[in-house]
Amino acid sequence: MRMRLRRGWILAAALTGAAAGAAAAEPAGCADLADRLETLTGYRIAAPVAGSQGGWCVFDRAVLTARGAPEIAAERLRLRGAVATDVIDLALEAGGVRLAPGLGQRDLDPILRETLRLQVADLAFMATAGPEGLAVRGGRLRLSGGTVVEVEADVAGAGLSAGSLLPGRLTWARLDWRNDGRLFRPVMESWGESLVDGADGGAAVDAARLALRQIARNLPGSLFQGEGQDRLEDALAALPQGRGRLALEFRSTRGIGAAQVAMAALSGDPLGPEALARLFAGAEMTVDWQPGLAP
Numbered sequence: 001m002r003m004r005l006r007r008g009w010i011l012a013a014a015l016t017g018a019a020a021g022a023a024a025a026e027p028a029g030c031a032d033l034a035d036r037l038e039t040l041t042g043y044r045i046a047a048p049v050a051g052s053q054g055g056w057c058v059f060d061r062a063v064l065t066a067r068g069a070p071e072i073a074a075e076r077l078r079l080r081g082a083v084a085t086d087v088i089d090l091a092l093e094a095g096g097v098r099l100a101p102g103l104g105q106r107d108l109d110p111i112l113r114e115t116l117r118l119q120v121a122d123l124a125f126m127a128t129a130g131p132e133g134l135a136v137r138g139g140r141l142r143l144s145g146g147t148v149v150e151v152e153a154d155v156a157g158a159g160l161s162a163g164s165l166l167p168g169r170l171t172w173a174r175l176d177w178r179n180d181g182r183l184f185r186p187v188m189e190s191w192g193e194s195l196v197d198g199a200d201g202g203a204a205v206d207a208a209r210l211a212l213r214q215i216a217r218n219l220p221g222s223l224f225q226g227e228g229q230d231r232l233e234d235a236l237a238a239l240p241q242g243r244g245r246l247a248l249e250f251r252s253t254r255g256i257g258a259a260q261v262a263m264a265a266l267s268g269d270p271l272g273p274e275a276l277a278r279l280f281a282g283a284e285m286t287v288d289w290q291p292g293l294a295p
Helices: 010-025 030-041 103-107 110-117 184-195 201-218 228-238 258-265 273-279
Strands: 051-053 056-065 071-084 087-100 121-130 133-143 148-156 169-179 244-257 284-291
Touching: 030 056, 030 071, 030 087, 184 201, 201 228, 201 273, 228 244, 228 284, 244 258, 258 273
Parallel strands: none
Antiparallel strands: 051 056, 056 071, 071 087, 087 121, 121 133, 133 148, 148 169, 169 244, 244 284
Protein backbone atom coordinates (compact mmCIF):
# COMPACT_ATOMS: atom_id res chain seq x y z
CA MET A 1 0.00 0.00 0.00
CA ARG A 2 1.51 3.32 -1.04
CA MET A 3 1.31 5.78 1.79
CA ARG A 4 -0.59 9.02 1.26
CA LEU A 5 1.61 12.10 1.53
CA ARG A 6 0.11 15.44 2.35
CA ARG A 7 -0.10 17.90 -0.51
CA GLY A 8 0.27 21.63 -0.39
CA TRP A 9 2.35 21.64 2.75
CA ILE A 10 3.50 25.23 2.89
CA LEU A 11 6.49 24.84 5.21
CA ALA A 12 8.15 22.12 3.16
CA ALA A 13 7.75 24.07 -0.06
CA ALA A 14 9.07 27.26 1.49
CA LEU A 15 12.07 25.62 3.11
CA THR A 16 12.93 23.57 0.05
CA GLY A 17 12.83 26.58 -2.20
CA ALA A 18 14.76 28.74 0.22
CA ALA A 19 17.37 26.04 0.74
CA ALA A 20 17.89 25.70 -2.99
CA GLY A 21 18.48 29.41 -3.26
CA ALA A 22 20.78 29.39 -0.24
CA ALA A 23 22.89 26.58 -1.64
CA ALA A 24 23.51 28.59 -4.81
CA ALA A 25 24.04 31.93 -3.05
CA GLU A 26 26.13 31.33 0.06
CA PRO A 27 27.63 27.88 0.71
CA ALA A 28 28.91 27.40 4.24
CA GLY A 29 32.59 26.79 4.99
CA CYS A 30 33.84 23.42 6.21
CA ALA A 31 34.62 24.65 9.74
CA ASP A 32 31.13 26.15 10.02
CA LEU A 33 29.55 22.90 8.85
CA ALA A 34 31.49 20.89 11.42
CA ASP A 35 30.33 23.31 14.12
CA ARG A 36 26.71 22.94 12.98
CA LEU A 37 26.97 19.17 13.16
CA GLU A 38 28.27 19.43 16.73
CA THR A 39 25.50 21.86 17.70
CA LEU A 40 22.85 19.52 16.31
CA THR A 41 24.20 16.15 17.47
CA GLY A 42 26.80 16.87 20.14
CA TYR A 43 29.45 15.07 18.08
CA ARG A 44 32.75 16.74 17.13
CA ILE A 45 34.73 15.57 14.11
CA ALA A 46 38.25 14.59 15.17
CA ALA A 47 39.78 14.78 11.70
CA PRO A 48 40.98 17.52 9.36
CA VAL A 49 39.20 18.25 6.11
CA ALA A 50 40.70 16.08 3.36
CA GLY A 51 39.39 18.35 0.61
CA SER A 52 36.25 19.36 -1.27
CA GLN A 53 34.34 17.57 -3.98
CA GLY A 54 31.33 18.88 -5.84
CA GLY A 55 30.47 21.34 -3.07
CA TRP A 56 30.94 18.75 -0.32
CA CYS A 57 33.51 19.01 2.49
CA VAL A 58 35.18 15.60 2.63
CA PHE A 59 36.59 13.99 5.80
CA ASP A 60 38.43 10.68 5.40
CA ARG A 61 38.56 8.13 8.22
CA ALA A 62 36.89 10.55 10.60
CA VAL A 63 36.25 9.81 14.27
CA LEU A 64 33.29 11.55 15.91
CA THR A 65 33.36 12.06 19.67
CA ALA A 66 30.79 13.32 22.16
CA ARG A 67 30.88 13.51 25.92
CA GLY A 68 29.25 10.46 27.52
CA ALA A 69 28.46 8.82 24.16
CA PRO A 70 30.13 6.05 22.15
CA GLU A 71 32.77 7.11 19.65
CA ILE A 72 31.80 6.72 16.01
CA ALA A 73 34.27 6.01 13.23
CA ALA A 74 33.48 6.70 9.57
CA GLU A 75 35.53 5.66 6.58
CA ARG A 76 33.93 8.46 4.56
CA LEU A 77 32.16 11.58 5.81
CA ARG A 78 30.85 14.44 3.68
CA LEU A 79 29.12 17.66 4.76
CA ARG A 80 27.42 20.33 2.71
CA GLY A 81 25.29 23.31 3.66
CA ALA A 82 24.27 26.88 2.97
CA VAL A 83 23.08 30.02 4.71
CA ALA A 84 20.48 32.56 3.60
CA THR A 85 18.24 35.02 5.37
CA ASP A 86 16.39 33.07 8.10
CA VAL A 87 17.23 29.72 6.47
CA ILE A 88 20.08 27.31 7.26
CA ASP A 89 20.62 23.82 5.94
CA LEU A 90 23.01 20.96 6.62
CA ALA A 91 23.43 17.77 4.60
CA LEU A 92 25.47 14.75 5.67
CA GLU A 93 26.56 11.56 3.95
CA ALA A 94 28.66 8.96 5.78
CA GLY A 95 29.83 5.49 4.80
CA GLY A 96 31.61 2.70 6.62
CA VAL A 97 30.25 3.93 9.96
CA ARG A 98 30.77 1.80 13.06
CA LEU A 99 31.09 2.15 16.81
CA ALA A 100 34.70 2.72 17.75
CA PRO A 101 36.29 1.44 20.98
CA GLY A 102 35.92 4.16 23.57
CA LEU A 103 34.94 5.03 27.12
CA GLY A 104 31.46 6.03 25.95
CA GLN A 105 30.59 2.40 25.29
CA ARG A 106 30.72 1.43 28.95
CA ASP A 107 27.11 2.48 29.49
CA LEU A 108 25.79 0.30 26.65
CA ASP A 109 24.20 -3.05 27.42
CA PRO A 110 26.87 -5.72 26.68
CA ILE A 111 24.63 -7.69 24.30
CA LEU A 112 23.57 -4.56 22.44
CA ARG A 113 27.15 -3.25 22.35
CA GLU A 114 28.44 -6.47 20.80
CA THR A 115 25.65 -6.50 18.22
CA LEU A 116 26.29 -2.91 17.15
CA ARG A 117 30.05 -3.48 17.10
CA LEU A 118 29.59 -6.01 14.31
CA GLN A 119 27.42 -3.68 12.22
CA VAL A 120 28.72 -1.28 9.57
CA ALA A 121 26.36 1.50 8.52
CA ASP A 122 25.77 4.08 5.81
CA LEU A 123 23.99 7.25 6.92
CA ALA A 124 22.56 10.29 5.14
CA PHE A 125 20.19 13.17 5.90
CA MET A 126 19.44 16.80 5.10
CA ALA A 127 18.13 19.20 7.75
CA THR A 128 16.73 22.63 6.87
CA ALA A 129 15.84 25.19 9.53
CA GLY A 130 13.71 28.24 8.81
CA PRO A 131 11.36 30.64 10.60
CA GLU A 132 8.61 28.03 10.86
CA GLY A 133 10.71 25.13 12.07
CA LEU A 134 12.94 22.24 11.07
CA ALA A 135 12.45 19.93 8.09
CA VAL A 136 14.42 16.68 7.84
CA ARG A 137 14.52 15.03 4.43
CA GLY A 138 16.30 12.02 2.98
CA GLY A 139 17.14 10.49 6.36
CA ARG A 140 18.48 7.00 5.68
CA LEU A 141 20.34 4.46 7.82
CA ARG A 142 21.47 1.22 6.19
CA LEU A 143 23.13 -1.46 8.32
CA SER A 144 25.35 -4.22 6.93
CA GLY A 145 23.05 -6.85 8.44
CA GLY A 146 20.20 -5.76 6.17
CA THR A 147 18.18 -3.34 8.30
CA VAL A 148 17.22 -0.10 6.53
CA VAL A 149 15.47 2.84 8.20
CA GLU A 150 14.28 5.88 6.25
CA VAL A 151 12.88 8.92 8.06
CA GLU A 152 11.50 12.33 7.12
CA ALA A 153 9.94 14.79 9.55
CA ASP A 154 8.72 18.34 10.16
CA VAL A 155 9.21 19.87 13.60
CA ALA A 156 7.45 23.21 14.04
CA GLY A 157 9.27 25.78 16.18
CA ALA A 158 12.59 23.89 16.14
CA GLY A 159 15.95 24.92 14.74
CA LEU A 160 19.25 23.37 13.76
CA SER A 161 20.44 22.66 17.31
CA ALA A 162 19.75 20.03 19.94
CA GLY A 163 18.48 22.62 22.41
CA SER A 164 15.95 24.07 19.96
CA LEU A 165 14.34 20.65 19.52
CA LEU A 166 12.89 20.76 23.06
CA PRO A 167 10.28 23.48 22.36
CA GLY A 168 9.60 22.02 18.91
CA ARG A 169 6.46 20.08 17.99
CA LEU A 170 6.37 17.14 15.60
CA THR A 171 3.68 17.85 13.02
CA TRP A 172 4.52 15.29 10.33
CA ALA A 173 6.74 12.24 10.08
CA ARG A 174 7.24 9.35 7.70
CA LEU A 175 9.02 6.12 8.66
CA ASP A 176 9.98 3.23 6.41
CA TRP A 177 11.66 0.40 8.32
CA ARG A 178 12.88 -2.80 6.70
CA ASN A 179 13.58 -5.35 9.42
CA ASP A 180 16.31 -7.93 8.80
CA GLY A 181 14.89 -10.22 11.48
CA ARG A 182 18.05 -10.19 13.60
CA LEU A 183 19.00 -6.75 14.88
CA PHE A 184 15.93 -6.11 17.03
CA ARG A 185 16.34 -9.18 19.24
CA PRO A 186 19.18 -7.80 21.44
CA VAL A 187 17.27 -4.54 21.85
CA MET A 188 14.15 -6.36 23.04
CA GLU A 189 16.16 -8.69 25.25
CA SER A 190 17.87 -5.78 26.98
CA TRP A 191 14.56 -3.94 27.52
CA GLY A 192 12.74 -7.07 28.66
CA GLU A 193 15.37 -7.70 31.34
CA SER A 194 14.58 -4.27 32.78
CA LEU A 195 10.84 -4.97 32.74
CA VAL A 196 10.82 -8.32 34.53
CA ASP A 197 13.22 -9.24 37.32
CA GLY A 198 15.18 -12.36 36.48
CA ALA A 199 14.02 -12.50 32.86
CA ASP A 200 16.66 -13.20 30.25
CA GLY A 201 16.93 -14.64 26.75
CA GLY A 202 13.58 -15.63 25.25
CA ALA A 203 11.67 -14.71 28.40
CA ALA A 204 13.00 -11.14 28.23
CA VAL A 205 12.09 -10.90 24.54
CA ASP A 206 8.56 -12.13 25.28
CA ALA A 207 8.19 -9.53 28.05
CA ALA A 208 9.25 -6.73 25.71
CA ARG A 209 6.93 -7.92 22.94
CA LEU A 210 4.00 -8.10 25.36
CA ALA A 211 4.71 -4.56 26.60
CA LEU A 212 4.87 -3.19 23.05
CA ARG A 213 1.61 -4.86 22.05
CA GLN A 214 -0.15 -3.54 25.15
CA ILE A 215 1.00 0.01 24.39
CA ALA A 216 -0.29 -0.36 20.82
CA ARG A 217 -3.67 -1.51 22.12
CA ASN A 218 -3.80 1.52 24.42
CA LEU A 219 -3.41 3.94 21.52
CA PRO A 220 -6.70 5.68 20.62
CA GLY A 221 -8.59 4.14 17.71
CA SER A 222 -9.13 7.63 16.27
CA LEU A 223 -5.38 7.89 15.65
CA PHE A 224 -5.36 5.20 12.97
CA GLN A 225 -6.59 5.45 9.41
CA GLY A 226 -8.17 2.35 7.83
CA GLU A 227 -6.76 -0.89 9.24
CA GLY A 228 -3.66 0.81 10.63
CA GLN A 229 -4.08 -0.45 14.19
CA ASP A 230 -4.37 -4.06 13.00
CA ARG A 231 -1.31 -3.66 10.77
CA LEU A 232 0.71 -2.28 13.69
CA GLU A 233 -0.39 -5.21 15.85
CA ASP A 234 0.74 -7.63 13.12
CA ALA A 235 4.16 -5.97 12.93
CA LEU A 236 4.69 -6.12 16.70
CA ALA A 237 3.52 -9.73 16.88
CA ALA A 238 6.22 -10.65 14.33
CA LEU A 239 9.06 -9.17 16.39
CA PRO A 240 11.92 -9.74 16.75
CA GLN A 241 12.67 -12.32 14.07
CA GLY A 242 9.90 -11.47 11.59
CA ARG A 243 11.39 -10.06 8.42
CA GLY A 244 9.27 -7.44 6.77
CA ARG A 245 8.65 -3.79 6.01
CA LEU A 246 6.82 -1.35 8.26
CA ALA A 247 5.74 1.99 6.81
CA LEU A 248 3.89 4.66 8.76
CA GLU A 249 3.01 8.30 8.36
CA PHE A 250 2.03 10.59 11.23
CA ARG A 251 0.22 13.94 11.00
CA SER A 252 -0.82 16.41 13.67
CA THR A 253 -2.01 19.99 13.16
CA ARG A 254 -1.09 21.13 16.67
CA GLY A 255 2.01 18.93 16.85
CA ILE A 256 3.44 16.87 19.70
CA GLY A 257 6.44 18.13 21.63
CA ALA A 258 8.29 17.73 24.90
CA ALA A 259 5.61 19.67 26.82
CA GLN A 260 2.83 17.29 25.74
CA VAL A 261 4.99 14.25 26.47
CA ALA A 262 5.86 15.64 29.92
CA MET A 263 2.19 16.12 30.75
CA ALA A 264 1.47 12.52 29.78
CA ALA A 265 4.44 11.34 31.86
CA LEU A 266 3.06 13.10 34.95
CA SER A 267 -0.25 11.23 34.75
CA GLY A 268 -0.93 8.21 36.93
CA ASP A 269 -0.58 5.85 33.96
CA PRO A 270 1.60 7.54 31.29
CA LEU A 271 1.14 4.72 28.76
CA GLY A 272 -2.49 4.04 29.60
CA PRO A 273 -5.44 4.72 27.25
CA GLU A 274 -6.44 8.05 28.81
CA ALA A 275 -2.97 9.58 28.74
CA LEU A 276 -2.33 8.42 25.19
CA ALA A 277 -5.72 9.70 24.03
CA ARG A 278 -4.84 13.19 25.30
CA LEU A 279 -1.35 13.04 23.81
CA PHE A 280 -2.54 12.03 20.34
CA ALA A 281 -5.76 14.07 20.27
CA GLY A 282 -6.44 15.24 16.71
CA ALA A 283 -3.52 13.29 15.22
CA GLU A 284 -3.74 10.76 12.39
CA MET A 285 -1.50 7.87 11.41
CA THR A 286 -1.44 5.43 8.52
CA VAL A 287 0.35 2.10 8.99
CA ASP A 288 1.30 -0.62 6.53
CA TRP A 289 3.09 -3.89 7.32
CA GLN A 290 4.33 -6.24 4.61
CA PRO A 291 5.70 -9.45 6.13
CA GLY A 292 8.24 -11.75 4.59
CA LEU A 293 9.90 -9.21 2.33
CA ALA A 294 13.66 -9.10 1.99
CA PRO A 295 14.72 -5.79 3.60
